[in-house]
Amino acid sequence: MSEEHQESYHSDNLIDLMNYTLTNDHLQLLKKLGEMAAKLRMNLFLVGGTVRDMLRGVPGGDLDLVIEGDALAFSQNVANVLGGKVKHHEPFATATWVGAENLKLDIVSARAESYAKPGALPTIRHSHITDDLARRDFSINAMAIHLHPASYGQLVDPFHGRHDLTNGLIRILHSQSFIDDPTRLFRGVRFVSRFNYRFEQKTANLALATQPALTNALANVSPERIVHELKLLCHETDPVSSFSKLEDLHVWQALLGLTFSSSSATHLSRLQEEQNGEPLHWFQAIATVGFLEDNWKASLVPFAITSMEQRFLQNIEDIQKRLTNMTRFSTDYLHKQLYQVPEEPLRFYALSSGEEMQKVLDLYLHQRKQLQPLLTGHDLMELGMKPSPLFKECLLLHECEQLKGTIENKQDALQFAREFFNQKQRL
Numbered sequence: 428m429s430e431e432h433q434e435s436y437h438s439d440n441l442i443d444l445m446n447y448t449l450t451n452d453h454l455q456l457l458k459k460l461g462e463m464a465a466k467l468r469m470n471l472f473l474v475g476g477t478v479r480d481m482l483r484g485v486p487g488g489d490l491d492l493v494i495e496g497d498a499l500a501f502s503q504n505v506a507n508v509l510g511g512k513v514k515h516h517e518p519f520a521t522a523t524w525v526g527a528e529n530l531k532l533d534i535v536s537a538r539a540e541s542y543a544k545p546g547a548l549p550t551i552r553h554s555h556i557t558d559d560l561a562r563r564d565f566s567i568n569a570m571a572i573h574l575h576p577a578s579y580g581q582l583v584d585p586f587h588g589r590h591d592l593t594n595g596l597i598r599i600l601h602s603q604s605f606i607d608d609p610t611r612l613f614r615g616v617r618f619v620s621r622f623n624y625r626f627e628q629k630t631a632n633l634a635l636a637t638q639p640a641l642t643n644a645l646a647n648v649s650p651e652r653i654v655h656e657l658k659l660l661c662h663e664t665d666p667v668s669s670f671s672k673l674e675d676l677h678v679w680q681a682l683l684g685l686t687f688s689s690s691s692a693t694h695l696s697r698l699q700e701e702q703n704g705e706p707l708h709w710f711q712a713i714a715t716v717g718f719l720e721d722n723w724k725a726s727l728v729p730f731a732i733t734s735m736e737q738r739f740l741q742n743i744e745d746i747q748k749r750l751t752n753m754t755r756f757s758t759d760y761l762h763k764q765l766y767q768v769p770e771e772p773l774r775f776y777a778l779s780s781g782e783e784m785q786k787v788l789d790l791y792l793h794q795r796k797q798l799q800p801l802l803t804g805h806d807l808m809e810l811g812m813k814p815s816p817l818f819k820e821c822l823l824l825h826e827c828e829q830l831k832g833t834i835e836n837k838q839d840a841l842q843f844a845r846e847f848f849n850q851k852q853r854l
């Protein structure tokens with residue numbers, strides 16, 4: 428950062444920093460919106476992650492705006508003046524405006540919140556910016572920048588988030604914060620890991636002290652909200668350390684009744700290595716917690732929201748059942764047992780296994796991928812057979828023979844099929 432920008436970093440007016448970190452399109456838009464709000468006698472603010480990142484000298488991302496007034500009416504006004512489309516999200520009086528060239532804004536009415544019970548969604552009422560910042564998760568995310576022309580660029584920082592940014596601290600805003608909304612534990616470890624920060628001491632103590640009430644509080648949070656946080660966690664660079672921190676905070680016990688043990692950590696690291704830089708799949712990540720402990724599947728069922736996740740659980744159960752009863756581990760034998768199981772759950776299972784089993788499954792998967800079946804249903808019909816469930820059996824067995832190396836070419840395969848059907852007809 429240049430000296431000039433270093434200076435604005437320390438000043439309470441962030442105009443220079445805004446000019447430095449925001450795109451021209453964003454800057455022009457924010458100025459215009461601030462003026463429009465002022466004409467309507469409303470105050471408009473830039474808030475949240477963008478302000479935090481700006482103060483870290485990182486170019487801004489999404490534009491989140493708070494208005495002291497009616498966000499729905501204001502966003503409609505924006506669309507009337509600037510064009511573009513508005514989408515209203517009624518329950519929380521929030522709006523998204525999308526303009527030309529993908530310019531996008533989230534606008535919300537400044538509000539105060541109260542929680543009827545731990546973990547439940549909050550009750551809200553319109554209020555001022557300071558109330559709005561007070562409902563936020565951490566001090567570093569509870570800063571705003573004035574967009575009103577008279578005070579444009581002025582920082583609003585009632586919880587000393589800027590000080591915490593300088594000192595690398597994640598600090599909650601009140602002692603009930605984690606109980607009100609336990610998803611903040613997930614968010615907290617995510618920011619700790621992303622910025623290499625630490626929980627401020629009182630926050631760390633309160634995170635730990637949440638434990639007795641955590642199971643109840645988490646029970647009031649919908650699986651969808653947890654899944655949202657897990658997805659975000661898995662997009663960060665070091666989900667393994669975040670999962671371990673959540674274990675230290677007893678979150679997995681409270682959420683699933685399971686432990687993220689050192690073998691879970693190894694499993695998750697191996698999965699991550701296989702991703703080659705792509706984000707981990709959140710369901711595979713949570714599935715490493717207490718993998719195959721007695722209540723593992725039952726604990727994950729509420730999070731298996733889509734059929735893909737449900738199938739994954741079923742696949743793992745199948746693999747486990749079949750491998751437990753298996754006495755031989757030749758590739759052809761494995762194929763007979765596991766041919767229907769997709770690659771992903773097999774890889775997942777392999778990566779949780781000891782060295783021997785991992786080798787066996789790796790080899791099987793490798794050979795299965797290389798396998799080019801020599802027979803098709805069409806071939807069997809050409810041999811004069813009528814389609815029946817025997818087709819499936821014959822095709823599978825011929826694949827097993829191919830894997831074993833006893834069928835090497837089309838002729839062998841056709842001969843195998845003839846013998847198979849002859850034998851069946853004799854029975």
Ligand code: ATP
Pocket residue numbers: 474475476477491562563564565568569608610611614
């Ligand atoms: P990221 O860089 O990960 O997008 P962000 O801070 O922009 O970080 P969002 O999830 O988009 O993250 O949230 C926007 C803002 O909303 C946050 O900065 C914070 O002020 C507030 N917020 C989000 N989730 C919570 C929560 N669970 N409790 C309180 N405030 C929250």
